[in-house]
Amino acid sequence: MIVRTHCRIEFLFRFFIVGRSYSSGEIVQDSSDITKRVCKIIMSCPKLGLDTALDQSGIRVSEDVVEGVLTKFENAGMLAHRFFEWAGKQRHYVHSVRAYHIMIESLAKIRQYEIMWDLVNSMRSKGMLNIETFCIIMRKYARAQKVNEAVYTFNIMKKYDVTPNLAAFNGLLSALCKSKNIRKAQEIFDAMKNEFCSDSKTYSILLEGWGRAPNLPKAREMFKEMVDSGCNPDIVTYGIMVDILCKAGRTDEAVEVINEMEFSGCQPTSFIYSVLIHTYGIENRIEDAIDTFLQMERNGVKPDVAVYNALISAFCKVNKFQNAYKVVDEMDKKGDSSKSVEVYGKEAVCSSMHTFSALINGLCDKADASRACVLMEEMMERGIRPGRHTFGKLRQLLLKEERKDVLDTVSSELHSIKVTLFSALFPLENFSVFTAEEVHICSDACCTLSDDGRIFFYLKTMRNGTGFVISVLNPVDVAHNQAIQVNLTS
DSSP states (O other): OHHHHHHHHHHHHHHHHHHHHHHHHHHHHHHHHHHHHHHHHHHHSOGGGHHHHHHHHTOOOOHHHHHHHHHHTTTSTHHHHHHHHHHHTSTTOOOOHHHHHHHHHHHHHTTOHHHHHHHHHHHHHTTOOOHHHHHHHHHHHHHTTOHHHHHHHHHTTGGGTOOOOHHHHHHHHHHHHHTTOHHHHHHHHHHHTTTSOOOHHHHHHHHHHHHHTTOHHHHHHHHHHHHHTTOOOOHHHHHHHHHHHHHTTOHHHHHHHHHHHHHTTOOOOHHHHHHHHHHHHHTTOHHHHHHHHHHHHHTTOOOOHHHHHHHHHHHHHTTOHHHHHHHHHHHHHHTHHHHEEEETTEEEEOOOHHHHHHHHHHHHHTTOHHHHHHHHHHHHHTTOOOOHHHHHHHHHHHHHTTOHHHHHHHHHHHHHHHHHHHHTTSOGGGTSSSOGGGEEEOSTTSEEEOTTSOEEEEEEETTTOOEEEEEESOHHHHHTTOSEEEEEOO
16 A cells, blocks of 8 residues: 555656646747747737737736847837836736846937936836946947946946946946047046056957057057056957057067067967968068968967968968968868857858958959959859959959950849848748748848848838848858847837
8 A cells, every 4th residue: 555655656746747847848938939929919010009919919928038029129129118118017027137138228229318217217226237237328328429428327326326346447448449439438547547456358448449549659558558557468468469560560569479478378369370460461471471370380279260361361462372272272171170160159160251252352453354253153152142342353353354244144143142042041930020921032232241241131021011130140151040130120
């Protein structure tokens, strides 16, 4: 009897555990489905009837659902705020800090600062404010060139019972530098540096700001002040300083910084080597570029795509195309390891647009249109769309040689690739709130390419004409179902 009772209890216990595990998995599954349902309701309903439609749907929101919806509608401004307000009134739900932060960023984008501060006061009443809240606001004000407001946000932190620390100080300086207000950032640093124990990040922020200005004497001054204050430069600081010196044409001084870096026990990174090789290429110092590449390998630093591209560009600059092709062959032989890059935290294989661009640009400079066209075709066959500058160079050369038929062929292939990249390689319904039938690719201008190789597809729904943008880091990533980011726009 005791054995039978024990077995029954054990059975019920297992059933209970399995049931709980199954339910938990079901909740996780439903969270994604609910997010999609809410997005469809928001897009299909008029703004005034949104609350009613959401109430009638019977949807029960959670932190994951609200954060997911707000992220998808981060560029939708007041529409996102309407959902945020509705969600906040639901039973058994309280907004998370992340939900507030997403909403604050969204409102700041459309300059709804009064509503933004209402949310800050709401967070304060719930004891949810932190340093990151104010850093977000400072970044948004600085980006909108509201410098005084950004500084004011830092100064009133204490009134909101949040003590400003070094992270907040660095956040303010970074926001100002990235918005090209380095002089104001320097002024604040000079006035307040005794209140905070500045670290290498503080000096790196200012150093990079003066580099972007560009102002080499001030950059040198900041680097010296950093060392004199007893703050040791780290790998980031050294990288910034080398980059600044190389861009200013002070290559030999950059080498001295690298030597000093190695003496202090800090190993140069592939980024630093790529900057130096690229600069040697610009200066037609091909032997120095090769020596740097070989030294990098001797030091045990593996060359990445940026290093290879810098070396290829250097060879093309001095018309040594055979050497450039040998470097490309070496990249191919090394396989995936030489071409892998980090994409949203995952490793993905990417054929480099810049590798082809360097070769094509070099051939165009040499007026070798035939070989440039062959490379352009190979580039597109790999699913890589050439940048505007590269295509523009080839176009000018073909027009100069009166080969309009070839130009028309290349243009046609470009038009074809920008449509098929999206429609054929990645099913739209996998990441959009719409199905494939509800969306169509817009006219001839549906796809553009930014300087960093990001492809933008401009889409709009057939249902109500509302547009949104899908940006993809690289066509190859699309095929691997990676690096997809959807931004909705009203």
